[in-house]
Amino acid sequence: MGLRTKHYPVILETWPDIDWFEAISENYMDSGGRPLATLQKIRTRYPVALHGIALSIGSTDPLNETYLTRLKTLTQRIEPAVISDHLCWSGVAGEELHDLLPLPFTEEALDHIVWRVERVQEFLGRQILLENVSTYVTYRHSVMPEWEFLSEVARRSGCGILLDLNNIYVNSVNHGFDPADYLAGIPGEFVGQFHLAGHTDMGNFLFDTHSRPIVDSVWNLYREALKRFGQVSTLIEWDEDIPEFSQLREEVEKAKIIYEKFKRQPLHTSEVCQRSTSRKGGRGSSRISLADLEKRIKEKIQPTGEKENVKWSDLLNPQGGEPGEKRLGVHAGGYFARVEEGLRDVYEAVSLLAGQEAFHALSTAFAQRHVSRDYNLSRIGQDFPEYLEKSNPLSEMPFLPELAKLEWRIALSFHAFDAPPATPAKLAEIAPGDWEKARIIFQPSIFLFSSAWPVLEIWKSAKEGTFVRDSVEKKTFFTLIGRRGDLVRCEPLDANQYGLVKALVAGKTLGEACAELAEKDTAEELPVSDWFARWVTDGLIQNIVILSEAK
Numbered sequence: 013m014g015l016r017t018k019h020y021p022v023i024l025e026t027w028p029d030i031d032w033f034e035a036i037s038e039n040y041m042d043s044g045g046r047p048l049a050t051l052q053k054i055r056t057r058y059p060v061a062l063h064g065i066a067l068s069i070g071s072t073d074p075l076n077e078t079y080l081t082r083l084k085t086l087t088q089r090i091e092p093a094v095i096s097d098h099l100c101w102s103g104v105a106g107e108e109l110h111d112l113l114p115l116p117f118t119e120e121a122l123d124h125i126v127w128r129v130e131r132v133q134e135f136l137g138r139q140i141l142l143e144n145v146s147t148y149v150t151y152r153h154s155v156m157p158e159w160e161f162l163s164e165v166a167r168r169s170g171c172g173i174l175l176d177l178n179n180i181y182v183n184s185v186n187h188g189f190d191p192a193d194y195l196a197g198i199p200g201e202f203v204g205q206f207h208l209a210g211h212t213d214m215g216n217f218l219f220d221t222h223s224r225p226i227v228d229s230v231w232n233l234y235r236e237a238l239k240r241f242g243q244v245s246t247l248i249e250w251d252e253d254i255p256e257f258s259q260l261r262e263e264v265e266k267a268k269i270i271y272e273k274f275k276r277q278p279l280h281t282s283e284v285c286q287r288s289t290s291r292k293g294g295r296g297s298s299r300i301s302l303a304d305l306e307k308r309i310k311e312k313i314q315p316t317g318e319k320e321n322v323k324w325s326d327l328l329n330p331q332g333g334e335p336g337e338k339r340l341g342v343h344a345g346g347y348f349a350r351v352e353e354g355l356r357d358v359y360e361a362v363s364l365l366a367g368q369e370a371f372h373a374l375s376t377a378f379a380q381r382h383v384s385r386d387y388n389l390s391r392i393g394q395d396f397p398e399y400l401e402k403s404n405p406l407s408e409m410p411f412l413p414e415l416a417k418l419e420w421r422i423a424l425s426f427h428a429f430d431a432p433p434a435t436p437a438k439l440a441e442i443a444p445g446d447w448e449k450a451r452i453i454f455q456p457s458i459f460l461f462s463s464a465w466p467v468l469e470i471w472k473s474a475k476e477g478t479f480v481r482d483s484v485e486k487k488t489f490f491t492l493i494g495r496r497g498d499l500v501r502c503e504p505l506d507a508n509q510y511g512l513v514k515a516l517v518a519g520k521t522l523g524e525a526c527a528e529l530a531e532k533d534t535a536e537e538l539p540v541s542d543w544f545a546r547w548v549t550d551g552l553i554q555n556i557v558i559l560s561e562a563k
């Protein structure tokens with residue numbers, strides 16, 4: 013089954029009888045905190061597959077080297093049984109749409125993707141699987157069916173196929189083909205995994221929501237796939253409205269009962285429909301390049317305000333009696349929904365205080381003004397506090413921008429990659445006369461924060477449901493944000509502690525930082541050694557370097 017945060021406790025407490033888990037790559041390769049620690053614990057007991065959603069193998073942008081490096085690092089840490097992603101594109105021109113967008117099935121797209129898959133597999137040093145995606149539009153200039161395109165990518169690049177049976181069924185209804193033809197067109201030797209999931213009937217089309225139980229038609233398609241391909245490793249996906257572990261496990265057990273009735277008997281290539289030798293453009297075929305097509309779709313999904321100069325009826329086939337352009341609205345609406353979801357995850361207290369309707373309006377306006385340039389959706393939130401400062405419509409809560417700044421730093425702390433901390437034994441090795449020359453290296457999860465509003469109190473009361481707006485008064489507030497183990501904690505600081513840590517973070521020695529405090533004519537003797545002992549005990553200090561050593 014898919015590994016989801018909601019199920020961490022029951023998995024770690026009971027170690028259920030599950031064959032293997034799938035982890036979404038981006039949720040763990042960008043996080044050094046609790047998510048990664050949990051995945052590493054689970055990996056000690058179970059095989060794990062890494063499944064990505066942002067490789068964007070079909071994009072005409074250059075391959076994202078940062079993404080690939082982080083994926084390779086996670087792969088080396090986890091040693092997954094499988095690495096997979098989707099046969100699609102998710103952004104272009106340096107901007108991310110955070111969606112699994114459909115490709116035209118053309119020779120140009122095929123050549124482009126094969127080259128990129130080869131580069132990815134060479135970089136990772138291992139094979140990847142590519143998954144067929146659910147789609148809501150098709151292109152007039154496609155020259156082959158989806159199953160033939162997917163099969164040819166696998167043949168030419170050497171990648172494997174992750175066959176999502178729910179997506180096959182969804183597309184068969186949306187685009188009017190027989191799912192049996194799809195299965196018949198896939199070479200059995202390339203199929204490395206099945207996915208099963210639920211979808212939503214929208215009336216005119218099916219929408220791949222992964223938010224409900226698997227329907228009978230997909231279970232029947234699973235039986236046909238097992239009959240054709242044998243016992244292929246199978247995953248149950250459930251990503252929205254996630255149920256209790258027990259309900260998801262029932263789906264897994266149902267799949268296992270069906271699975272056990274079939275013995276793996278891989279087909280020979282000769283049993284699969286072969287690729288024809290002639291290719292003709294579709295009706296109303298366009299000579300538009302893949303790059304231009306992706307840019308036009310991006311502008312449709314994420315409008316810039318410029319006048320659109322596209323005749324969509326020349327590019328897209330009608331879908332279910334509707335113009336293809338109308339179906340692109342599925343992706344446009346999805347983009348704004350994903351931005352809002354990403355912002356709510358980071359800015360929980362802001363969303364609670366603003367209320368659902370007002371936060372929806374805020375996130376929509378923000379998404380219209382700020383493009384996403386990072387494959388990780390949560391990072392679009394880095395500009396949200398600044399946006400609130402410039403255009404906070406909730407004038408009755410003038411502290412919201414400051415609260416957002418606090419929440420953003422808490423999120424950064426949660427995901428930071430901390431190093432092994434300095435130990436009390438390390439402190440004991442430092443001679444008393446060397447402390448003045450000591451430079452203190454704090455963990456990457458450490459952030460200092462000051463505000464003219466008591467936003468830490470506001471943050472806590474919002475999450476507890478005890479916030480009272482009339483009780484908020486301006487007062488200077490300092491805090492040290494840091495991670496103790498897997499948990500982020502906010503430690504209130506007084507002005508002296510804040511000044512000391514600020515100087516140390518800026519690179520000053522302990523002697524220089526203390527001298528600055530002394531100049532402020534502090535009446536009391538400051539318990540600096542006690543502060544350090546606590547910070548070391550909590551693992552907030554990564555290292556202590558004596559200046560002479562650094563030189």
